[in-house]
Amino acid sequence: MKRIGKIVLAVFLAVLLTALLGGLLLVLGNRAGVGVARAIVARIPSIRTAEPSQLLPLDREEGLNVLYEGEVLELEDPPVFHEGQIHLPYAFVKDYVNDQFFYDPDEQVLSYTTYRDVLRMGEGETSYRFNGETRSLESPVVELSPGRLHLPMDLVETYADHGMEYKEELNVLVVENPTETGTRARIAGWLPGAALRVRDNHKSAYYRMLKRGETVWIHWEEGEWVRITTEEGLAGYVKAGSLGKREEVPAVPTKLDQPDPEPLKDFDGKLNLTWHQVTTLAANRNVEAAFQNVRGVNVVSPTWFEIADEAGTVKSIADPSYVEWAHARGMQVWALFSNAFNSSRTHEVLKSTAKREFVVEQILEYVRRYGLDGINIDFESVAVADGPYYVQFVKELAIPLRKEGVVVSVDMYVPSPWSVHYGREEIGKYIDYLIIMGYDEHYSGSEKSGSVASIGFVDKGVRETLLEVPKEKVVLGVPFYARLWKETGEGEAMTRSSQALGMNAIQTILGQRGVVPFWDEETGQYYAEYQAEGATYKIWVEDLRSLEEKMKLVQAYGLAGAASWKLGLENRGVWDVLSQYLE
Incomplete structure (x- = not known):
């Protein structure tokens, strides 16, 4: 009843005010009066x-x-x-x-x-x-x-x-x-x-x-x-x-x-990791020869595990004697775990809770069996629709590994619209290190010839990654290789192919051709070009100088360290360059 009374009173006041305004309009009888009245009503x-x-x-x-x-x-x-x-x-x-x-x-x-x-x-x-x-x-x-x-x-x-x-x-x-x-x-x-x-x-x-x-x-x-x-x-x-x-x-x-603000760490200085590509169990026996000239590396990542089928079986070519050898020389072993770049298989495994659990159980068993210090997750070619499954899998794998004191690192593309679904920021909260793959700017299927890792490409990748992941967890991956491009024909009729070459192979070819490369400030690399057999050959060289330009970024941005792909493609002098910035 009180509310009704208030409404009645308000209506009465409004009517009264309207009558007064009407009288005012009659008195004023002009536009000014109308304006005043409208202003009052408003x-x-x-x-x-x-x-x-x-x-x-x-x-x-x-x-x-x-x-x-x-x-x-x-x-x-x-x-x-x-x-x-x-x-x-x-x-x-x-x-x-x-x-x-x-x-x-x-x-x-x-x-x-x-x-x-x-x-x-x-x-x-x-x-x-x-x-x-x-x-x-x-x-x-x-x-x-x-x-x-x-x-x-x-x-x-x-x-x-x-x-x-x-x-x-x-x-x-x-x-x-x-x-x-x-x-x-x-x-x-x-x-x-x-x-x-x-x-x-x-x-x-x-x-x-x-x-x-x-x-x-x-x-x-x-x-x-x-x-x-x-x-x-x-x-x-x-x-x-x-x-x-x-x-x-x-x-x-x-x-x-x-989340833990600091990554697990049990080594001095910054991370100096090198990947060791191992394709067979027998190839593990070559570890001593492969490391003959290596200096300063504190972590080795052999390519040992991969998802082998749609059931989630994890194939292993791990070797306990390899781990013993590395540990005896002060190196940790972070075994690489890959999806074999198989998109359809990755989808079938990661979308299933039971299969994700099966994969995690196998990795944990391998870690315990071989006494591994870390796992390096390298899942590439993950479909956009499978992004949520990938992120969930990384979290479910990282949690039990870190509970056992095992370091978890993830290899990651440089930020781009097509890699948003990899969820850098989210998985960065669960893992110890995110390794930027600071290469493949141009790859075998690229539409034009170009550098594998120009300094602008790498710098942009680091800066944008740091917007999502703290620097204490970010590692820069650097290449020990470049691509020699072969271009035949012109315009739309041009065909293009390339081959990846290690640092020593690059210098050998340039010497054989008598080509002197020149330094390109824009890419932070030496560039060379020559004609042969009716084709134009181009190469953006990776060498000690270009490597040092990239290592300056590690220092400037205060990153956790560097990782190099891959052992066997390097010039002997790279270890001194890396050590200079990672000690």
């Missing part, structure tokens, strides 16, 4: 009311409205009550609350990764294992219909910083993040209250009158208007002048597990 606040259902349209049978940090979310699949418990849609949880949940719809398994453990639970289960203990839920993870996975709110709240409170009167779930500083205030001023308006305009309709002394939460201020949320879960705008003193609510510390 300042009169609207007395139109709006129902909360305009903001929060869902009833309980349709689902729950969601007010997320002051904004009403229009979700295609809203939260629902299931068996008396609130269940949150998987997509909402991933997008707004915690993106570490990962669902396998084929095997109906939900995974959750912290930085130190992996949670698994099946659809319909009311318990799960985490950190070695069994935990129970009031309600299970359920797929209400094909493709509509819902997580019980008590599970999500356990692994989220967000506070969630259901307001039954308005059927709204209010979601806030207490780890961010909040602001609240009380309705104040000389008036008995303030109108909570739909929009930031005094001509907008209002939901209700807020009482003086009523507490509201402030989300943002735009000029004279403030976006607020009331205690009952209604959001809208009030005039800034109707709020009293702002009170800052301190942020609370996150309860979520945090």
Whole structure:
């Protein structure tokens, strides 16, 4: 009745004011009078009311409205009550609350990764294992219909910083993040209250009158208007002048597990890794000859493991005597683990939770059997659609390896639009080192001849990687090879081919041809070109000088070290150059 009385009074005042304005117009009888009247009318606040259902349209049978940090979310699949418990849609949880949940719809398994453990639970289960203990839920993870996975709110709240409170009167779930500083205030001023308006305009309709002394939460201020949320879960705008003193609510510390800021490290100086390409078990016996002239290397990465089939079998050509030999000479062994650059096989293995677990189990067994110090993950040619599977796999492999003190490194392309799906920033939180493959700027299938690793290409790759991964974890991969390009014909009829050559082979060919290369400041390399057999040959040389230009970047950006591809292609002098910058 009080509200009706206020409305009647407001209508009466409006009518009275209109009559007065009419009289004013008759007296003035000119354009100035009309202008004054219109200006007065424009300042009169609207007395139109709006129902909360305009903001929060869902009833309980349709689902729950969601007010997320002051904004009403229009979700295609809203939260629902299931068996008396609130269940949150998987997509909402991933997008707004915690993106570490990962669902396998084929095997109906939900995974959750912290930085130190992996949670698994099946659809319909009311318990799960985490950190070695069994935990129970009031309600299970359920797929209400094909493709509509819902997580019980008590599970999500356990692994989220967000506070969630259901307001039954308005059927709204209010979601806030207490780890961010909040602001609240009380309705104040000389008036008995303030109108909570739909929009930031005094001509907008209002939901209700807020009482003086009523507490509201402030989300943002735009000029004279403030976006607020009331205690009952209604959001809208009030005039800034109707709020009293702002009170800052301190942020609370996150309860979520945090990544280790520093990588695992058990060697002096910076990382000086070299890859040793081993293709057969017997080839391991050549390790001593391969390292005859090597100096300063503290980690060797032999190419020992790869996914061999779509079942997830990991093929191994590891040799325990190789590990013993390296350890005796003060070198750690970080065995390379590859997907054999097979996109379809990679898809079949990584999309399956069971197969990912199988791969992880095998790698862990190999690590223990051979006493390995680290694993170097080298998965290339991963399809864009498989990016989420790849990221999840790296996390699931890194977690148990690091728990056993095993260093985890990942080989990564330089940042580019086509490699975003590799998730540098996300996996960088879980691994010890991210090794930039600072080469293959131009490769065998390139549409034009060019450098393998021009200094601009490498510098840009480092700078952009550092936007996503801290320098303490970033390692620069450098090439011991270049490409000799052969161009035949002209224009559209030109054919192009190339071959990769090691540093010594490059100098041999240039000497045989009597070609003297010249230094190209733009690429940071020597460049040579010659004619032979009706073709033009071009090469951007990798040598000690070009290598030093790249090592200057390691020093300038404070990177964790360098990795070289590959042992056997180098000039003997490279080890002195590397050591100079990595000691």
